[in-house]
Amino acid sequence: MLFSDRPRSHYPNSPAHEVICQLRYPTILTINAVEPADFQEAIREDFPQYARRQDVTPPKVSGLGGPNPRVEQQPAVTNYHFLSADGRWKLNLTKDFIALSTLRYTGWEDFARHLDKPLAAFIKLYKPAYFQRVGIRYINFFSRQKLGLEDVPWAELFAPAYTGVLREPDVREDQVASCGCDLVLKLDSSCQAKIHAGPGRIQNNAPGAQQDPEVKFIFDMDLSMNGQTPCTLAAAALETLHGHGTRVFEGAVTDRLRDAMSVF
Known part of the structure; x- marks a missing residue:
């Protein structure tokens, strides 16, 4: 089963490495042109540190298939x-x-709670017409070493949908150089989940950083709602996505893994 209706649990040994919430809206040019001083003042108590970066955007290619394709450099995004x-x-x-x-x-x-104030301040100051995409991404790294499961195969910790060939009786984990599952699921009429799951090593790209040799199980779940979500329904949309995420996550893990994540 891909989904579970188990009650939501809080795991002391949470595998969450990073959680990201993003809300996209029709372009507001003022934000790119004028520093958001009023917005900063509204959130400065909780977010006192400030920096500005110019992000380079990919060039736009037009006229593909024609005699004169053009590559147009796009302006940097603040x-x-x-x-x-x-x-x-x-x-x-x-x-x-x-x-x-x-x-x-x-x-x-x-x-x-950390999102409530800045989102309310943003809506009040910039008045977006609506949100085109509301998304939550959960990036989870499961460490058998941290969970005390060093000798337990992944196939006993995750559902068959995400372990595939690792469940075959004539295949050892150390024989598999690469094994991953990538899928996109419709969750309801407006929500979907893009999921990557599988074992792998986590690369640290910092200069001179020591690399972690442990193979971890990566469960990367990107949930989104597309369309035109009214600003007044943004919080409800996020709650809906979170609810879907709980069902997918609980459907992915086994009771043995739940027990290990529940240990203080």
Whole structure:
């Protein structure tokens, strides 16, 4: 089964590496042209650190298939960064989206609380027509070493849909160089989930960084609602996505893994 109706659980040994919420809206040019001083003042108590970055956008190619295709360089996009005092929460604002992310996810209620004030301030100051895409992405790294499951095969920890060939009796994990599952699921009439799942090593791209040799199980779940979501329904849309995410996550893990994640 891909979905589970188990009650939502809080796992002390949460595998969440990063959680990102992004809301996209029709382009607001003012944001790219004028520093958001009023927005900063509204959120400065919770996000006192500020930085601005110019993000390079990919060139636009037009006229493909014709005699004179053109490559047009696109202007840089201003990305405003607001960080919490402890650096654990980051808010991004551009002409096309507002996003909140954290590397210290402790639960949905805490995440939603950190989003409430900046989202309300953004809607009040910039008055977006609607949200074109509302999304939540959960990037989970499961470490058997951390969970005390070093000798347990992945096939006993995750549902068959995500372990595939690893469940075959004549296949050992150390024989499989690469094994991943990528799928896109419709969750209801307006929501979908894009999922990548499978074992792999996590690369640290920082210069001179020591690499982690442990093979972890990656469960990357990107949930989204597309269309024209009214600003007044943004919070409800996020709650809907979170609910879908709970059903998908609980459907992916086995009771043995739940027990390991529940240990204090």
